[in-house]
Amino acid sequence: MESPNPDRGASESPAGPESWNWDPESFRAHGHRAVDWVADYLARVGELPVLPAVRPGDVARGLPEHPPEHGEPFDALLSDLDRVVVPGLTHWNHPGFFAYFGITASGPGILGELVASAFNTNGMLWKTSPATTEVEQHVLRWMLEMFDLPRDWFPQLVDTASIGTLVALAAAREAQADLEIRKEGLAAPGHPRLRAYASEQAHSSVEKALITLGLGQAGLRKIPTDESFRMDVRALRQAVEEDRADGWRPFAVIATVGTTSTTSVDPVSEIADLCREHRLWLHVDAAYAGTAALLPEMRAHFAGCDRADSYLMNPHKWMFVPIDCSAFYTAHPDVLQRAFQLVPDYLRTEPAAHATDLMNYGVQLGRRFRAIKLWWVIRTFGVEGLRSRVREHCRLARELARWIGSDDRFEISAPAPFSTVCFRGRWPGLPDEGEDAANEDLARRVSGHGPVFLATTRLRGRTTLRLAIGNLRSEESHVRLAWELLQSEHAAAGENAG
Amino acid sequence: MESPNPDRGASESPAGPESWNWDPESFRAHGHRAVDWVADYLARVGELPVLPAVRPGDVARGLPEHPPEHGEPFDALLSDLDRVVVPGLTHWNHPGFFAYFGITASGPGILGELVASAFNTNGMLWKTSPATTEVEQHVLRWMLEMFDLPRDWFPQLVDTASIGTLVALAAAREAQADLEIRKEGLAAPGHPRLRAYASEQAHSSVEKALITLGLGQAGLRKIPTDESFRMDVRALRQAVEEDRADGWRPFAVIATVGTTSTTSVDPVSEIADLCREHRLWLHVDAAYAGTAALLPEMRAHFAGCDRADSYLMNPHKWMFVPIDCSAFYTAHPDVLQRAFQLVPDYLRTEPAAHATDLMNYGVQLGRRFRAIKLWWVIRTFGVEGLRSRVREHCRLARELARWIGSDDRFEISAPAPFSTVCFRGRWPGLPDEGEDAANEDLARRVSGHGPVFLATTRLRGRTTLRLAIGNLRSEESHVRLAWELLQSEHAAAGENAG
Numbered sequence: 001m002e003s004p005n006p007d008r009g010a011s012e013s014p015a016g017p018e019s020w021n022w023d024p025e026s027f028r029a030h031g032h033r034a035v036d037w038v039a040d041y042l043a044r045v046g047e048l049p050v051l052p053a054v055r056p057g058d059v060a061r062g063l064p065e066h067p068p069e070h071g072e073p074f075d076a077l078l079s080d081l082d083r084v085v086v087p088g089l090t091h092w093n094h095p096g097f098f099a100y101f102g103i104t105a106s107g108p109g110i111l112g113e114l115v116a117s118a119f120n121t122n123g124m125l126w127k128t129s130p131a132t133t134e135v136e137q138h139v140l141r142w143m144l145e146m147f148d149l150p151r152d153w154f155p156q157l158v159d160t161a162s163i164g165t166l167v168a169l170a171a172a173r174e175a176q177a178d179l180e181i182r183k184e185g186l187a188a189p190g191h192p193r194l195r196a197y198a199s200e201q202a203h204s205s206v207e208k209a210l211i212t213l214g215l216g217q218a219g220l221r222k223i224p225t226d227e228s229f230r231m232d233v234r235a236l237r238q239a240v241e242e243d244r245a246d247g248w249r250p251f252a253v254i255a256t257v258g259t260t261s262t263t264s265v266d267p268v269s270e271i272a273d274l275c276r277e278h279r280l281w282l283h284v285d286a287a288y289a290g291t292a293a294l295l296p297e298m299r300a301h302f303a304g305c306d307r308a309d310s311y312l313m314n315p316h317k318w319m320f321v322p323i324d325c326s327a328f329y330t331a332h333p334d335v336l337q338r339a340f341q342l343v344p345d346y347l348r349t350e351p352a353a354h355a356t357d358l359m360n361y362g363v364q365l366g367r368r369f370r371a372i373k374l375w376w377v378i379r380t381f382g383v384e385g386l387r388s389r390v391r392e393h394c395r396l397a398r399e400l401a402r403w404i405g406s407d408d409r410f411e412i413s414a415p416a417p418f419s420t421v422c423f424r425g426r427w428p429g430l431p432d433e434g435e436d437a438a439n440e441d442l443a444r445r446v447s448g449h450g451p452v453f454l455a456t457t458r459l460r461g462r463t464t465l466r467l468a469i470g471n472l473r474s475e476e477s478h479v480r481l482a483w484e485l486l487q488s489e490h491a492a493a494g495e496n497a498g
Numbered sequence: 499m500e501s502p503n504p505d506r507g508a509s510e511s512p513a514g515p516e517s518w519n520w521d522p523e524s525f526r527a528h529g530h531r532a533v534d535w536v537a538d539y540l541a542r543v544g545e546l547p548v549l550p551a552v553r554p555g556d557v558a559r560g561l562p563e564h565p566p567e568h569g570e571p572f573d574a575l576l577s578d579l580d581r582v583v584v585p586g587l588t589h590w591n592h593p594g595f596f597a598y599f600g601i602t603a604s605g606p607g608i609l610g611e612l613v614a615s616a617f618n619t620n621g622m623l624w625k626t627s628p629a630t631t632e633v634e635q636h637v638l639r640w641m642l643e644m645f646d647l648p649r650d651w652f653p654q655l656v657d658t659a660s661i662g663t664l665v666a667l668a669a670a671r672e673a674q675a676d677l678e679i680r681k682e683g684l685a686a687p688g689h690p691r692l693r694a695y696a697s698e699q700a701h702s703s704v705e706k707a708l709i710t711l712g713l714g715q716a717g718l719r720k721i722p723t724d725e726s727f728r729m730d731v732r733a734l735r736q737a738v739e740e741d742r743a744d745g746w747r748p749f750a751v752i753a754t755v756g757t758t759s760t761t762s763v764d765p766v767s768e769i770a771d772l773c774r775e776h777r778l779w780l781h782v783d784a785a786y787a788g789t790a791a792l793l794p795e796m797r798a799h800f801a802g803c804d805r806a807d808s809y810l811m812n813p814h815k816w817m818f819v820p821i822d823c824s825a826f827y828t829a830h831p832d833v834l835q836r837a838f839q840l841v842p843d844y845l846r847t848e849p850a851a852h853a854t855d856l857m858n859y860g861v862q863l864g865r866r867f868r869a870i871k872l873w874w875v876i877r878t879f880g881v882e883g884l885r886s887r888v889r890e891h892c893r894l895a896r897e898l899a900r901w902i903g904s905d906d907r908f909e910i911s912a913p914a915p916f917s918t919v920c921f922r923g924r925w926p927g928l929p930d931e932g933e934d935a936a937n938e939d940l941a942r943r944v945s946g947h948g949p950v951f952l953a954t955t956r957l958r959g960r961t962t963l964r965l966a967i968g969n970l971r972s973e974e975s976h977v978r979l980a981w982e983l984l985q986s987e988h989a990a991a992g993e994n995a996g
Contacts, residue, residue: 024538031536034533034613036526038529039522042525059636068880072880081613089630090626104618118603120601122601128598131585134554135558139561145565166861173712181712188691208838210683212861214685216681217680322616343702345759345955346758364661365706372583382567
C-alpha cells in the first residue's frame with residue numbers, strides 16, 4: 001500500500017476521506033447527510049426555475065480541469081451539487097415540468113435505487129443472483145394483472161424503450177426462421193429485404209432500431225394516419241401487399257398506444273387481424289400510455305393488445321419509478337432466446353431446472369437490480385394509489401382541454417385520450433409560418449418565466465404546443481398557472497411574430 | 499381523488515403510507531432508515547455465504563401472488579429485504595467473491611446513485627439537462643488523463659460493455675460509407691458481406707453485437723491465439739486477405755486488453771498497423787483491464803490503444819463504481835452521429851452552438867445521470883487512492899500465483915498480467931476428462947463452504963479454475979482463505995472423480 005499522504009488535513013474524519021468506502025459507520029453518517037441533502041432538494045425543487053440559465057460549457061467550466069490526485073472530503077461533493085450541478089439541471093422533478101413526458105423520482109423509487117446500487121448484483125444468470133431475476137419477473141407478472149394483459153407473457157426489464165423496441169424487432173427478424181439470419185446475417189445471397197411498418201407518428205426509436213438491426217431506413221415504411229393521428233389500417237394493408245408484390249418481405253408492425261406527439265392510439269385489434277393474416281410480428285409500444293391500463297375506464301384503448309407478440313411500457317414514465325426502467329413482455333420467449341442466446345465458457349453453469357437466465361433474452365449481458373424500485377413503488381402506493389394519481393392526471397388534462405376549447409385565442413390540435421394535450425395559439429391575422437413562429441415564441445415565453453416548461457412538436461407540418469401531465473407532484477394549481485401564462489403571453493407572442 | 503381508505507391502520511405515520519412520496523420530511527425519515535439498513539447490510543455481508551441456498555422459484559414463492567391493492571408501510575418493504583431478498587442474493591459485495599470479475603458498491607458510488615435517482619434527469623439532449631451531459635463528458639475526459647489516452651477522444655457513458663461494443667461496430671459499419679447501410683440496410687442488391695475479426699478469447703458480446711447488427715455469426719471470424727492467449731496477428735492478416743479475396747468486405751477488428759477467461763492482452767500495436775493498412779475500424783475492449791491503465795507500471799499493456807477508433811472500459815468493473823457504468827470513447831464522433839442521429843419533431847430544439855446532444859451517439863434515447871457515481875468515486879478516492887487499491891489487487895494476484903506455482907498439486911494455466919489467476923488442480927492418476935471433472939468439483943466444493951465463490955472456464959478445451967480479484971473489500975486474508983480451501987479440498991475432489 002502507498003504511504004499515507006500528509007496533505008490529508010482536509011478530511012472530515014480522523015481516518016481520512018477514504019475510510020468511508022470501507023467502514024459501514026462512516027457510510028451511515030455520510031448516507032444520512034446525502035438523504036438530508038436530497039430531502040432539502042426535493043422540498044425546494046418547485047421553487048427553482050425548471051430550465052437552468054446556463055450556456056453550453058458553463059457547467060464544465062465550473063469543474064477542475066484535472067482529476068484530483070488525493071481524496072476529497074464528502075463536504076466538497078455535496079457543496080459542488082449546490083454550486084455546479086443544481087444550477088445546471090433541467091428539473092424533471094419540478095411540478096411545472098410539462099415537456100416531453102413527465103417522469104417522477106418518487107420516494108420509494110429513489111430509495112429502491114439506493115438499495116439496488118448497494119446490492120450491486122449482476123443478474124446475468126439466475127445463479128449470479130437468484131433474487132434479482134425472480135423479483136424482476138414476479139413484479140412484472142403482477143403488472144400483467146394490474147393492466148389486464150395475458151398472464152402467461154414472458155417478462156423482463158430493459159433499460160429503455162429504445163432497447164425494448166430493438167429487442168422486439170430482433171425477435172421479429174429471427175422469427176423469419178428460413179433465412180437463418182442469426183447465422184448468416186442479412187446479406188447472404190438470395191435473401192429478400194425485410195420491411196417493418198409503423199405509423200408516421202411512431203417513436204423515432206423504431207427507425208433507430210431498424211437502422212441498428214441492419215435493415216436501414218428503407219426497412220421501415222411509415223404508414224399515414226387518420227384525422228386523429230391513428231394508423232390507417234387500409235393504408236397499412238395496401239403497403240404490405242404492395243411490398244410483398246415488389247419482392248420485399250414484410251415481417252413486423254409496430255402499433256403505438258399513446259404516440260409521442262399526440263398520444264394517439266393505433267387501432268390495435270384491426271392491426272392484429274392483419275398481422276395474423278400476413279404472419280407479421282406485432283409489437284405494441286405503450287411506453288407512455290401503458291400506465292393508463294391501470295384504469296378500467298381506459299381499457300378500451302388497449303383492446304387487441306393481448307394479441308401482441310411483444311409489448312412494452314415504461315414504469316419510468318408515468319408510473320413514478322425513476323429512470324431507467326422499461327417493462328418488456330413477449331408471448332414468444334423461445335424466439336428471443338433463439339435470437340440472443342450465447343453461452344461463453346466463463347458463464348457455463350450446471351443447468352438448474354426452471355431457472356431463467358435473463359442474459360439469453362436481450363442485448364445486454366450486465367443487469368442490475370432494477371426491479372427493487374418498481375416493487376417498492378407498487379407496494380408503497382398500492383394499485384389503488386397509482387390508479388388515483390393517474391386518474392387525476394387524466395382529469396387535469398380534460399380540464400385543461402376544456403379551458404383551451406373555451407378560449408378562441410387557442411385551439412385543440414388533437415384528441416387527448418390520456419394526460420397530454422396538444423393545442424395551438426391562434427392569431428387570425430398571421431399567415432401559417434407566422435403563426436408557427438408565434439407558437440414557438442409562446443412556448444419560449446411561457447417557459448422563460450421559470451415555473452413552467454412546455455415543449456412543442458409539429459403536427460401536419462404545423463408547430464403545436466404540447467402540455468404533458470405526468471409528474472407525481474403536478475397538481476391543478478400547476479396546470480392552472482401554465483394556462484394563465486399561456487393566456488397572458490398570447491398577445492406578445494403574436495406581436496413578435498407579426 | 500378517491501376517498502381515503504379506512505383500512506389504513508397499518509401505516510406508520512398519521513398521514514398514511516402514501517404521504518412520504520410527497521412530503522420531503524417523510525422522505526428524510528424513511529431515507530435515514532434505508533441508509534441504516536444498507537449500512538447494516540454492508541457491515542455483515544462478509545459473514546453471509548456468497549452463494550444463496552435457494553432453488554429456482556424459492557424467492558418468487560416468498561412474494562404475494564397478487565399486487566397489493568392498498569399501500570404498505572415502509573417497515574414491510576425493509577423487512578422483506580431481510581426475509582426474501584437477502585437470502586436469495588449472490589453477494590457480489592462479499593470480499594470472497596472471486597468469480598467472473600469482481601465489482602464493488604463503494605460508499606460514494608452508492609450515494610452518487612442515490613442523488614442521480616433523485617435528480618431523475620433524462621439527458622437525451624443537452625437542453626433536457628445540461629449538467630447531466632457536461633459532468634458526464636468532463637469526468638470521462640479526466641479519465642483520459644488518468645489512463646494516458648488521447649485527450650481529444652469523444653466520450654460518453656453507456657450502460658454496459660455489450661452496448662458499447664454494439665455502438666462501436668455500428669459505427670464501423672457506417673464507416674463503409676459507399677454502402678449507404680443506414681439508408682438501404684445490409685441486404686440491398688450488390689452489397690458485399692461484411693466481416694469483423696476478434697480473437698477466439700474475445701467476449702461473447704462481440705458475437706452478440708454482430709448478430710444484432712444483422713451481420714450474423716458469419717460476420718465474425720474468430721482468430722486463433724498464441725500460447726499466451728493473445729491474438730495471432732499473422733493469422734489475422736491471413737484471414738483478412740483470404741476473406742477479401744473471397745469477396746467478403748473486412749471492416750473491423752476487436753482487440754481485447756484483458757480477455758474474460760485469462761485477461762490476456764492482444765498485441766494492439768501490431769493490430770493497429772494492420773487496421774491502418776487495410777482500413778479497418780479498430781475497437782479496443784478493455785472492459786475489465788482498462789482500470790489498470792491507472793498504473794504507470796501497467797501502461798505497456800496498453801501500447802497502441804491510442805490508435806483505436808473506439809475504446810471501452812468499465813468503471814463498474816474494477817473501478818469501484820456500482821453497475822451499470824461503461825465508458826465509451828471514439829476518435830470519430832462524426833461517424834457515430836451519422837449512424838445514429840435522428841431528431842423527431844417532438845425533440846427539435848434551437849441549435850445551441852457547442853452543445854452536445856448525446857442521444858445522437860448511440861442506441862438509447864433515455865439517459866440517466868450515471869456520471870455522478872463515477873465523479874464521486876474518483877473524487878473520494880483520488881487518483882492515488884484508486885491506484886493504490888488496483889496495485890494491491892495486482893500484488894495479491896502475484897502472491898496467489900506464487901503460492902499455486904510452488905504447490906505441485908496445482909499448475910498455473912495462463913499468464914496473469916493483472917488481478918486474475920487461471921490455474922488447475924492436478925491429479926496425476928486421472929485422465930483428462932477425470933481431471934476436468936475434478937476441477938469442476940473442486941470449484942464447487944470451495945464455493946460450497948460459504949465465504950468464497952470461484953468459477954471455472956475452459957482453456958484449450960480443459961476445465962480451468964479462475965480466481966479474479968476486483969472487489970474493493972477483498973484483502974489478503976480472503977485470498978489466503980480461498981487458497982487454503984483449494985488445498986484442503988484438493989484430495990476429496992480427486993477421489994470423487996477417480
